Amino acid sequence: xxxxxxxxxxxxxxxxxxxxxxxxxxxxxxxMGVINLAxxxxxxxxxxxxxxxxxxxxxxxxxxxxxxxASGVAGLAIEFLVIRRLYDRDHLxxxxxxxxxxxxxxxxxxxxxxxxxxxxxxPAWLGGAVEIIPGxxxxxxxxxxxxxxLAVAGGLxxxxxxTRLGMLIRAGATHRAIVGALGVDIRLLFTLVxxxxxxxxxxxGLMAAPILAVQVGMGEQILIATFVVVVIGGLGSVRGAFxxxxxxxxVDTLARAFLPGxxxxxxxATTADALGAGLASAAIYxxxxxxxxxxxxxxxxx
Amino acid sequence: MSALLETAGLAKAxxxxxxxxxxxxxxxxxxxxxxxxxxxxxKTTLIAQLTGELxxxxxxxxxxxxxxxxxxxxxxxxxxxxxxxxxxTLLPQMSALDNVAMAVQARSGSSFRFFGDARRDGSLRGxxxxxxxxxxxxxxxHARCSDLSHGEHRQLELAVALALRPRLLLLDEPLAGMxxxxxxxxxxxxxxxxxxxxxxxxxxxxxxxxxxxxRVSVLVYGRxxxxxxxxxxxxxxxxxxxYLGGQGD
Amino acid sequence: xxxxxxxxATEPARRRHVALLVLFxxxxxxPAIAQGIGQPFLIATFTRFVIYAIAAVSLDxxxxxxxxxxxxxxxxxxxxxxxxxxxxxxxxxxxTLLGWGGSTEALVVWPLAVVVTALVALxxxxxxxxxxxxxxxxxxxxxxxxxxxxxxxxxxxxxxxGLSMQRRNTLAGFDLRGATAFYYVCLACLVAWTALCAAIVxxxxxxxxxxxxxxxxxxxxxxxxxxxxxxxxFVLAAAGAALAGALWANAARFVSPDMLAWVKxxxxxxxxxxxxxxxLYGPIVGAFALLGVEQLLSGWTEHWMLILxxxxxxxVVFARRGLWGLVGGRS
Numbered sequence: 001x002x003x004x005x006x007x008x009x010x011x012x013x014x015x016x017x018x019x020x021x022x023x024x025x026x027x028x029x030x031x032m033g034v035i036n037l038a039x040x041x042x043x044x045x046x047x048x049x050x051x052x053x054x055x056x057x058x059x060x061x062x063x064x065x066x067x068x069x070a071s072g073v074a075g076l077a078i079e080f081l082v083i084r085r086l087y088d089r090d091h092l093x094x095x096x097x098x099x100x101x102x103x104x105x106x107x108x109x110x111x112x113x114x115x116x117x118x119x120x121x122x123p124a125w126l127g128g129a130v131e132i133i134p135g136x137x138x139x140x141x142x143x144x145x146x147x148x149x150l151a152v153a154g155g156l157x158x159x160x161x162x163t164r165l166g167m168l169i170r171a172g173a174t175h176r177a178i179v180g181a182l183g184v185d186i187r188l189l190f191t192l193v194x195x196x197x198x199x200x201x202x203x204x205g206l207m208a209a210p211i212l213a214v215q216v217g218m219g220e221q222i223l224i225a226t227f228v229v230v231v232i233g234g235l236g237s238v239r240g241a242f243x244x245x246x247x248x249x250x251v252d253t254l255a256r257a258f259l260p261g262x263x264x265x266x267x268x269a270t271t272a273d274a275l276g277a278g279l280a281s282a283a284i285y286x287x288x289x290x291x292x293x294x295x296x297x298x299x300x301x302x
Numbered sequence: 303m304s305a306l307l308e309t310a311g312l313a314k315a316x317x318x319x320x321x322x323x324x325x326x327x328x329x330x331x332x333x334x335x336x337x338x339x340x341x342x343x344x345k346t347t348l349i350a351q352l353t354g355e356l357x358x359x360x361x362x363x364x365x366x367x368x369x370x371x372x373x374x375x376x377x378x379x380x381x382x383x384x385x386x387x388x389x390x391t392l393l394p395q396m397s398a399l400d401n402v403a404m405a406v407q408a409r410s411g412s413s414f415r416f417f418g419d420a421r422r423d424g425s426l427r428g429x430x431x432x433x434x435x436x437x438x439x440x441x442x443x444h445a446r447c448s449d450l451s452h453g454e455h456r457q458l459e460l461a462v463a464l465a466l467r468p469r470l471l472l473l474d475e476p477l478a479g480m481x482x483x484x485x486x487x488x489x490x491x492x493x494x495x496x497x498x499x500x501x502x503x504x505x506x507x508x509x510x511x512x513x514x515x516x517r518v519s520v521l522v523y524g525r526x527x528x529x530x531x532x533x534x535x536x537x538x539x540x541x542x543x544x545y546l547g548g549q550g551d
Numbered sequence: 552x553x554x555x556x557x558x559x560a561t562e563p564a565r566r567r568h569v570a571l572l573v574l575f576x577x578x579x580x581x582p583a584i585a586q587g588i589g590q591p592f593l594i595a596t597f598t599r600f601v602i603y604a605i606a607a608v609s610l611d612x613x614x615x616x617x618x619x620x621x622x623x624x625x626x627x628x629x630x631x632x633x634x635x636x637x638x639x640x641x642x643x644x645x646x647t648l649l650g651w652g653g654s655t656e657a658l659v660v661w662p663l664a665v666v667v668t669a670l671v672a673l674x675x676x677x678x679x680x681x682x683x684x685x686x687x688x689x690x691x692x693x694x695x696x697x698x699x700x701x702x703x704x705x706x707x708x709x710x711x712x713g714l715s716m717q718r719r720n721t722l723a724g725f726d727l728r729g730a731t732a733f734y735y736v737c738l739a740c741l742v743a744w745t746a747l748c749a750a751i752v753x754x755x756x757x758x759x760x761x762x763x764x765x766x767x768x769x770x771x772x773x774x775x776x777x778x779x780x781x782x783x784x785f786v787l788a789a790a791g792a793a794l795a796g797a798l799w800a801n802a803a804r805f806v807s808p809d810m811l812a813w814v815k816x817x818x819x820x821x822x823x824x825x826x827x828x829x830x831l832y833g834p835i836v837g838a839f840a841l842l843g844v845e846q847l848l849s850g851w852t853e854h855w856m857l858i859l860x861x862x863x864x865x866x867v868v869f870a871r872r873g874l875w876g877l878v879g880g881r882s
Contacts (some may be wrong), residue, residue, distance in 0.1 A: 278704025
């Protein structure tokens with residue numbers, strides 16, 4: 001029971017991290033019509049910047065700034081140099097060009113930071129554990145991630161529903177051409193949206209650095225899960241990304257935690273472990289396939 | 303004599319908008335039946351339901367004795383319900399002849415044939431060339447479809463539709479975007495087809511409608527408000543008010 | 552008289568035929584050339600290029616001709632390879648799989664690899680083709696990932712570490728150990744597969760597939776059950792990739808889940824685009840170009856991807872036709 005609670009929280013925490021990434025990805029796709037495979041690279045850049053800065057200075061605050069600045073700058077750079085030229089191209093071209101970026105960033109980080117993983121400690125004031133229910137300690141840092149993620153989700157909801165930028169985002173998600181025709185500086189809107197996505201990715205990287213090993217390739221792993229979230233939620237839909245992210249986070253975490261154990265009831269231990277691990281890894285893809293069969297446009301399409 | 307194509311109580315709503323509101327329509331086996339109506343009347347929605355691209359909320363569609371309400375588009379074509387498109391969907395990278403040949407191919411046996419050069423198949427090219435001749439496009443048979451003019455596209459649409467040997471031809475604004483001369487040509491062509499194949503024609507061009515149609519139905523806000531011979535429709539006061547604005551066209 | 556370009560212009564067609572001939576002759580002469588310049592290892596290198604070319608051509612069938620962007624094509628490549636490796640494993644190991652002791656005869660296991668992969672591709676294609684556009688891209692990716700994780704988790708066949716083959720399959724009793732002999736077998740497969748695809752593209756089926764890419768709506772209106780055609784094409788393409796995978800298992804005498812990774816699918820797509828989508832021969836050139844550049848660059852620097860990544864980006868942004876387009880335009 002306690003294990004279940006802990007895993008539920010882990011699942012939610014993973015979910016909000018996925019949301020930070022998915023929100024940016026879905027906005028970029030919804031408004032600009034661009035599939036960006038390099039989004040995971042921005043996450044990686046943020047994580048590396050955070051880990052490296054924390055290692056150098058010992059300050060979490062500086063690490064946070066570094067993560068956001070690095071991912072923001074990287075984001076603006078790729079928007080200016082590459083993404084802008086992909087607005088009118090078909091998805092295949094976008095996939096390939098951003099795939100090239102992904103390969104480049106991986107190699108860049110490998111060159112700059114080597115291939116051994118970097119590790120980062122959570123800051124002292126967020127270290128340790130908190131008893132969410134008496135007798136059940138849960139790492140403070142993970143709770144902080146959960147809280148931050150939910151706060152950002154709330155902030156995004158406010159931004160989209162209540163501000164002018166948000167209105168443009170909503171309009172752009174459904175009628176890109178019209179927004180341009182209304183005399184809005186489309187270029188600026190696109191750049192802002194992309195930068196927002198990059199910052200969110202950097203923030204996710206900052207949050208991930210103390211939990212995961214910071215290494216080349218960490219972007220790809222979470223990118224695939226992010227795509228699954230975006231497809232499940234509905235392309236261009238931030239609300240969908242939120243629901244999808246929590247769903248994927250929970251399914252993935254709970255499957256990995258409990259599936260091998262459940263299978264042990266039926267199969268021999270070694271088979272159960274291997275099969276369980278395999279099925280658990282495949283769980284979110286099965287989920288996506290199911291969603292697409294019944295709701296081809298996602299759970300909360302725009 | 304029962305109708306070739308008939309709908310009964312067809313309805314389709316988009317939220318609060320009733321695009322098709324209880325439409326019961328009948329097209330006989332030897333007529334040219336035109337549907338006219340002001341912009342926004344729901345003509346496109348109606349056509350989409352007849353061809354199978356949109357599922358109605360209520361009502362039935364019968365074609366040649368079969369209930370086709372739930373049939374996918376390709377099955378309706380196989381039953382003999384042919385159509386031309388208003389916004390051209392011709393295959394841009396293929397030649398005019400290729401486009402018609404694809405239609406001929408659809409009617410001549412299986413296309414799950416993996417060998418044999420389709421572009422050199424006389425049994426496809428011959429009839430295709432004949433249809434191009436029929437609509438007056440023999441000269442541009444080998445031109446790339448994307449290079450043809452708008453008027454030629456409309457003619458090609460017709461050739462492709464005819465090549466399917468339809469029992470009923472649904473023409474979605476065949477004169478759309480055409481100039482005076484091209485329109486006159488197309489009207490003459492359609493008139494020459496009158497005895498060969500019954501047609502359901504959706505059009506804005508009043509000259510075309512009144513010179514081609516045996517019967518006219520008027521669609522306004524998703525409802526058919528009148529059906530009858532062209533002259534009767536032209537004189538009908540309700541139609542004048544709703545559509546012709548009391549002045550005629 | 553109309554001055555509009557007829558669809559089959561003859562001048563570029565002639566250039567294409569000459570280029571194809573030259574390419575073919577060079578490939579046939581390769582072992583001799585390699586021996587001649589004292590670099591016999593090139594034979595093994597080019598064997599790998601040829602194998603990837605087969606996979607690239609198979610992807611072009613659905614991607615370039617059919618307009619179906621599948622991001623999971625590597626799954627078929629990997630599956631084909633694993634069938635061969637598993638069949639050999641059971642012979643080495645002495646154990647049986649569902650009562651079968653395995654085989655190391657190419658004429659048994661290569662067709663088996665193709666058939667098994669086609670059978671797996673059928674339901675996956677049937678489900679995936681219910682979607683289109685970006686959703687199709689994602690769902691094909693998802694299925695490939697599922698297969699990837701499946702192979703990672705089956706420790707019996709090596710899991711993450713992969714599975715090796717002690718020796719290559721025998722072809723009708725002849726062993727394929729010799730680099731030159733094996734190279735010619737692979738080249739023969741490439742020629743045969745490409746010729747088959749070319750025939751398919753010219754046929755009635757190919758016209759329908761090509762029509763689907765240009766306007767699915769039109770094809771439906773003509774009375775074609777579009778879904779069925781796409782499914783058949785999907786399975787055929789998977790079969791071709793499986794053959795490449797089977798050959799790869801022999802070339803490297805090793806298979807691993809990485810063969811099914813989405814990065815591998817991406818590489819295959821790059822080969823197709825680089826060479827020219829929809830041209831069938833372009834992807835061959837694309838495979839050679841990509842792998843060749845990788846080979847060259849990695850000789851100079853360990854960080855060759857720093858150059859290749861941006862090159863790829865530049866290529867996509869500026870070049871619309873692909874390398875084959877430089878020779879003679881679309882086929």
